[in-house]
Amino acid sequence: DAGVIQSPRHEVTEMGQEVTLRCKPISGHDYLFWYRQTMMRGLELLIYFNNNVPIDDSGMPEDRFSAKMPNASFSTLKIQPSEPRDSAVYFCASSFGTGRTGELFFGEGSRLTVL
């Protein structure tokens, strides 16, 4: 298996632009997580899905952020409009549900810079 695949790996954009980050989880995993990592705030859980349904989005910073999972093999995290404070590394992770190992498999991340 190729693991969790994220794209783009790097994105540089200007304030006000729309940003879309993409994630392909490991086949068969039924949980998908979006995290954001910054030096100041560490790793923050933004939202997680179970069987394509959002379960908890309490970590989404504000209405500018939205996430979707239209099917079991694809998820997007969208920021519109982007702001410099959104600059961070965004990680996607997937997992089997509780009852199996519970291990989260992470992608390599998407490094976002908003100028």
Added chain:
Amino acid sequence: SQQGEEDPQALSIQEGENATMNCSYKTSINNLQWYRQNSGRGLVHLILIRSNEREKHSGRLRVTLDTSKKSSSLLITASRAADTASYFCATDKSGTYKYIFGTGTRLKVLA
């Protein structure tokens, strides 16, 4: 916030020495996991310990869990330069599958 706190924030040791890092959390949990992150990379799972377990071993790793103190420790024995990385604990609140990560310990192993 349930976020775990880890200490020390940074640790520098000589190759061959043992490294111990600690994690504290705030709420009841199902599991506690430890992850490793090399610079510029994603996190990699190291070991999981369930709430009804007190100690677990995997190779050079030893994890302990004290649910009464809401704390865990990760011991890396006979450290190597390749162990240089950041280490994070992650906990899931009982009744959920919501994994929250700690603040991390930056470990540097000097050759």
